Amino acid sequence: MTTRRSWLRGLRSRLIAGFVVVTVLGAGAAVWAGVRQASEALVESSQSQQVTSLVSQITATAPSVAYPLTDQSIEQLRVAAGTDSLVVAEDRASGDGVLADGVGAVPAELRDNVRDSDGRVSTQRIEIDGTPWLLIGTPVMLTDPSGSRKPSGVEVYVARDLRAVEEDVRDLITSAAGAALLVLPLAVIIAVLAARSVLRPVDRLRTTARRLADGDLSARTDPAGADELAQLTDAVNDMAESLQRSMAELARMEDDARRFAADVSHELRTPLTTLTATVELLHDALSQDAGPVDEDVRESAQLAVLETRRLVRLVEDVIEIARLDAGTADVRREPTDLADVVRACLQARGWEEVEVGGSAPAVSADRRRVDLIVANLVGNALRHGRPPVRVTLSSTADDAVVTVSDGGDGIRDDVLPHVFGRFYKADPARARTPGSGLGLAIAAENARLHGGTVTAANAPGGGAVFTLRLPAVPTPEEGR
């Protein structure tokens, strides 16, 4: 059952099955009507032939039969009527064959009809022992010279076997059904052709939809014809068109936004450089001069220096990420030993408390950028986690792996998916942290630039784990 169910699920098979069912029903109905008509005509004609034959046999014999009937003349009439006949006169009867039992063998309905028939022949089809028989019953009439008729009290019944007719009808059904079956292959062929004409556009549409889903927004289907499928094709084309327009618009808007950010940053850089120099000069002057300067003023100057530096870093980060987005970042690849880079990075920043372990295969990378990534990850761990901060080098089949872990509480589950987002702050209350909010985003972009990844997770024992993977075997340049 289930196999048939799934077999019927295909559009093609359902179409074919539908065609076949309709054909069978149509042919069946035609055969049924035709056979019914023909068999009725056959039975009808055989019946009237039998009746005519009986009437003429009796009429031919009656003038030579003694009347009122004697036993002998009854016999004479019965012989004239042929086999399986019965002649009844008053209370006497003579039967033969299936009617040998006398009037008891004749249905009462037929007998009554013969008696009240007003000089007509009555017929009835009955079954005797499972065989179809035609029973004919008739009174024999007395006619006077003027032509008026009255019953003579003599009745003749004959039974005629209808098996031959039944056989004819059966032959008729067989040949009609055979002819009807001949159209089945034709129906299947037509169904296959119809299914193909329906399924080919559907197939093309599916291909187009798949290309759209795979990102080829220029995929279209040529609409053929003017049927519902062509309308569907048009609708899909329209949908693709508007999708493509929307996507282009979105891309343009995103581009504009990025360019704006980059432009703003560039514009800010020059005044900021001047500002930094000025503020630092001011701060130096205030801290050296032990003059009558208020402590508050000195603290303000200190704060101005810090914030200005932060602002400079933020602007630089924005410029960097804009460059990465625009694909204009330059990458100077060289064979790089990750252990060297990590050690140099920690040393340069004075992070002596960080533990380094393990070893990793050489990678082809831009040292400066790998240093940036490691510095960012370790700096994060030191800032947000708790000691011990550990950098572990290892390798997998394809990648060199640098893992930075700390002994802190780890990253909250709701924050974890967003840590690489731009300007994402885990705690809105702690908006003023030294970071720009772009550090991890830049690290992730840099890793991507090398065909690698940075992922964040929590260690089973608590503490955040950031993992940098870089392809160990040099890979072809990435597009960006």
Next chain:
Amino acid sequence: MRSVRSTCLAALALALLTACGTQTSEVETGADAPTGLAAGTSLYFLDGDRLTLQVRKTGRLGTISDAVSLLLTGPGDSGLETGVEEVSMTRTEVTVTSGVITLRLPLATSEVEPLGVDQIVCTAAASHVQAGGSPDTRVRLLFTDVADEAGPGRTCPL
């Protein structure tokens, strides 16, 4: 769904099976019943110049030839007369074609009076009607001296 479908198929198959082939039927009434039984033969003689029916008790209807032969043997002692001369040879040849009974009589035209001709025609027609023939059938008489009678044939004046 499935049960509905199979029910429909079963009903269809049943309809096909029962519709085909002969089946039992009600009583139907059709053609005219046979006839031809009679207690005697109808003969026409003359009562004066009037045609009169006499039934000769032969026990059966008999053929047209029998009836005409009996007519030719005369009325016997029934008190009726006949317009046909008595002859020893009464064998009459009868041919029944559609609508016409042809009698080849063992008589010459001179041996039959005009009323005698009516007697023969009426007797033959009566016998034909009683045996289930059509009342509109005409009778053509052939005599020993007239080998062929023209015209559509005669009818019984009664």
